[in-house]
Amino acid sequence: xxxxxxxxxxxxxxxxxxxxxxxxxxxxxxxxxxxxxxxxxxxxxxxxxxxxxxxxxxxxxxxxxxxxxxxxxxxxxxxxxxxxxxxxxxxxxxxxxxxxxxxxxxxxxxxxxxxxxxxxxxxxxxxxxxxxxxxxxxxxxxxxxxxxxxxxxxxxxxxxxxxxxxxxxxxxxxxxxxxxxxxxxxxxxxxxxxxxxxxxxxxxxxxxxxxxxxxxxxxxxxxxxxxxxxxxxxxxxxxxxxxxxxxxxxxxxxxxxxxxxxxxxxxxxxxxxxxxxxxxxxxxxxxxxxxxxxxxxxxxxxxxxxxxxxxxxxxxxxxxxxxxxxxxxxxxxxxxxxxxxxxxxxxxxxxxxxxxxxxxxxxxxxxxxxxxxxxxxxxxxxxxxxxxxxxxxxxxxxxxxxxxxxxxxxxxxxxxxxxxxxx
Amino acid sequence: xxxxxxxxxxxxxxxxxxxxxxxxxxxxxxxxxxxxxxxxxxxxxxxxxxxxxxxxxxxxxxxxxxxxxxxxxxxxxxxxxxxxxxxxxxxxxxxxxxxxxxxxxxxxxxxxxxxxxxxxxxxxxxxxxxxxxxxxxxxxxxxxxxxxxxxxxxxxxxxxxxxxxxxxxxxxxxxxxxxxxxxxxxxxxxxxxxxxxxxxxxxxxxxxxxxxxxxxxxxxxxxxxxxxxxxxxxxxxxxxxxxxxxxxxxxxxxxxxxxxxxxxxxxxxxxxxxxxxxxxxxxxxxxxxxxxxxxxxxxxxxxxxxxxxxxxxxxxxxxxxxxxxxxxxxxxxxxxxxxxxxxxxxxxxxxxxxxxxxxxxxxxxxxxxxxxxxxxxxxxxxxxxxxxxxxxxxxxxxxxxxxxxxxxxxxxxxxxxxxxxxx
Numbered sequence: 001x002x003x004x005x006x007x008x009x010x011x012x013x014x015x016x017x018x019x020x021x022x023x024x025x026x027x028x029x030x031x032x033x034x035x036x037x038x039x040x041x042x043x044x045x046x047x048x049x050x051x052x053x054x055x056x057x058x059x060x061x062x063x064x065x066x067x068x069x070x071x072x073x074x075x076x077x078x079x080x081x082x083x084x085x086x087x088x089x090x091x092x093x094x095x096x097x098x099x100x101x102x103x104x105x106x107x108x109x110x111x112x113x114x115x116x117x118x119x120x121x122x123x124x125x126x127x128x129x130x131x132x133x134x135x136x137x138x139x140x141x142x143x144x145x146x147x148x149x150x151x152x153x154x155x156x157x158x159x160x161x162x163x164x165x166x167x168x169x170x171x172x173x174x175x176x177x178x179x180x181x182x183x184x185x186x187x188x189x190x191x192x193x194x195x196x197x198x199x200x201x202x203x204x205x206x207x208x209x210x211x212x213x214x215x216x217x218x219x220x221x222x223x224x225x226x227x228x229x230x231x232x233x234x235x236x237x238x239x240x241x242x243x244x245x246x247x248x249x250x251x252x253x254x255x256x257x258x259x260x261x262x263x264x265x266x267x268x269x270x271x272x273x274x275x276x277x278x279x280x281x282x283x284x285x286x287x288x289x290x291x292x293x294x295x296x297x298x299x300x301x302x303x304x305x306x307x308x309x310x311x312x313x314x315x316x317x318x319x320x321x322x323x324x325x326x327x328x329x330x331x332x333x334x335x336x337x338x339x340x341x342x343x344x345x346x347x348x349x350x351x352x353x354x355x356x357x358x359x360x361x362x363x364x365x366x367x368x369x370x371x372x373x374x375x376x377x378x379x380x381x382x383x384x385x386x387x388x389x390x391x392x393x394x395x396x397x398x399x400x401x402x403x404x405x406x407x408x409x410x411x412x413x414x415x416x417x418x419x420x421x422x423x
Numbered sequence: 424x425x426x427x428x429x430x431x432x433x434x435x436x437x438x439x440x441x442x443x444x445x446x447x448x449x450x451x452x453x454x455x456x457x458x459x460x461x462x463x464x465x466x467x468x469x470x471x472x473x474x475x476x477x478x479x480x481x482x483x484x485x486x487x488x489x490x491x492x493x494x495x496x497x498x499x500x501x502x503x504x505x506x507x508x509x510x511x512x513x514x515x516x517x518x519x520x521x522x523x524x525x526x527x528x529x530x531x532x533x534x535x536x537x538x539x540x541x542x543x544x545x546x547x548x549x550x551x552x553x554x555x556x557x558x559x560x561x562x563x564x565x566x567x568x569x570x571x572x573x574x575x576x577x578x579x580x581x582x583x584x585x586x587x588x589x590x591x592x593x594x595x596x597x598x599x600x601x602x603x604x605x606x607x608x609x610x611x612x613x614x615x616x617x618x619x620x621x622x623x624x625x626x627x628x629x630x631x632x633x634x635x636x637x638x639x640x641x642x643x644x645x646x647x648x649x650x651x652x653x654x655x656x657x658x659x660x661x662x663x664x665x666x667x668x669x670x671x672x673x674x675x676x677x678x679x680x681x682x683x684x685x686x687x688x689x690x691x692x693x694x695x696x697x698x699x700x701x702x703x704x705x706x707x708x709x710x711x712x713x714x715x716x717x718x719x720x721x722x723x724x725x726x727x728x729x730x731x732x733x734x735x736x737x738x739x740x741x742x743x744x745x746x747x748x749x750x751x752x753x754x755x756x757x758x759x760x761x762x763x764x765x766x767x768x769x770x771x772x773x774x775x776x777x778x779x780x781x782x783x784x785x786x787x788x789x790x791x792x793x794x795x796x797x798x799x800x801x802x803x804x805x806x807x808x809x810x811x812x813x814x815x816x817x818x819x820x821x822x823x824x825x826x827x828x829x830x831x832x833x834x835x836x837x838x839x840x841x842x843x844x845x846x
Contacts, residue, residue, distance in 0.1 A: 119716075120716045123715050126662075128658065128662025128663070129659070129660050129774075133650045190650065193644060193658075204709075207709070214784075215779075216779060226557070227614040228555050232555055235553075238552070239549075239551025289623075292543065292544045293547050304547070305551075353642065355640045360636050362623065
């Protein structure tokens, strides 16, 4: 917090340690401090307890932990996903990037601005657009793509077998500029400006280090706090509730069984990690919107308003595969037969809307994202079935695809991926 | 509200009058009703008073009024702006579109799904993705571009003189696919899914009528409720507070003087309307982020953290032009000399982030939007000064541009633009 009357509050640069020291102020001007001041009238600089500061703190998700955040974290309202091509010239430079990213992620998840060697004639360490904003439940989740293990960084032998190159699926129309990446960061927050700030500053750090270059990005949106009840299932852009039968993150047995990499899975460096598959699934919105309600419900195997499965009367009624239309989406996604439980994935996708295509149609749909313990026996068999038979295929097209190993969480003083490079 | 036990709540199509009638239910299943049900356990269909329903109602901004909403309405968190090329073959067809758009806007601003001639073997009247969501302070603001007055629709003589073709400004790098439009709709809401739903359904109506085709669209974001204090000035993506000296919408004198078209302005059909200028202003984010703090503050003429003008100590201190750096942005935007007050515009822009450019840089910046009484003596002279001298020009580039006449608000039973076609 800045002491009352500290000139840095009014006119000096607060974003770096040096600048704060320069004015004899306490170091570490924080977004919370700015928030606290925000309730004061112009010119008044006295600080005190503040409801906003409290609100800001309750919206913080600590960065450190056994697992990375953003996997079992309750879904935030906004996503900004970005991948990078690694340009580091050595394992050492790559580790330096991961250390710097870790430090920045920790600070940003705490709702603080980045601090660095700033002075008035240097660029600010933090880009500033999140000053005054709460932490907004920011999570920053890093992943490593298969191409990171190509030999440049001395980890070829440590590539997990589960980190496969995804096979081609029937009907794929993948755009190469929306696929792959050596590195990925999934940034989620309730405020899009907080999410953008995080990605922008991570990209800036990578640029400064010459260690990685942005490859592609995808923004998305899920339920907005206050717009519906917290426990109501959100709807996708086809108008159906989406996620009714998703794994419960509160079910630690399922998380251990289906999401987190266990001891027996190997490699050891991935213990407590997971595998993330993302697919950009464009919906043929205009075609869908002209299909009749019978057709729409047959496609999913659920009722549009209630979300009830065919044969049921409300959303969470058990699904009876025998009652479902042939090749209905939910019948193929989860056939509910021997082995189906082990296949289930933790979906954490976001709706997206990227404006108009040249033909005036919406470029909108679902940015599918799913965490799992082993894509070879989870995403791949599911998607093979869907690609071959899903009635929904008439209305969607997969335009982007990537897979990442999501390493375990970071201990204090450590860095993301440390287990890989220390292995 | 659906009576308890009405089968349409569980399994039937609720989106149209016919379907509801078919089950003997009260017509008009509403997003509020769905919200009310959302708090109930699966299978329970009884309805009662609901906190969610109340919350939903408080987030409604009635569509009808003397002025269109979305001008002096307190800014919502999200924008989706879309323009259209008119394809109607006659004034009659165009009026039919405006009537249908008006009806849909009214219903959606009330937080209701669109109703129509729906049955199970017809496409639902409402696309459904906003079911269960609050009205989210949705506003739908329609505008007419200069090209609508080209003679196709019998209103050439009624084109307002103030609805100029914007001149070229120095430094413009306008992309034709982000410019112009016969018709525009500015949709604002606190929930991006509610905004998308509105635009999508308006576009669908236009498609059904064969009356208009989407031309370009732009999404944007402003302050997220709960992420900062309501009265704190939001920051643009350059990290500066943006809007400190904006007109106050509570100042009815200024609204009458600078925003709303008055009796003396002509044409009569625009009385209580306004003129909207939009500019897509891409920021050269990466260049800006490497500029030092002195440079950044000199560019704006304000301090980055506090927002105080040079020579002041806090954000709302009066601006002293003599203290500002030469050609600072705020000095040129508002020179604070004779005539400056009459020039001032009501800005209602949104930050935008549209992913990555081919070079890996952010395609992000400000979607500038400003309402005014006469662009000839407001936006144009301001932008001429900025284009010629603004220090900010090194860091921004205008990539899209359009101007629209925003007709007055709609009386009950009327339609938007009625004063134009009845003139």
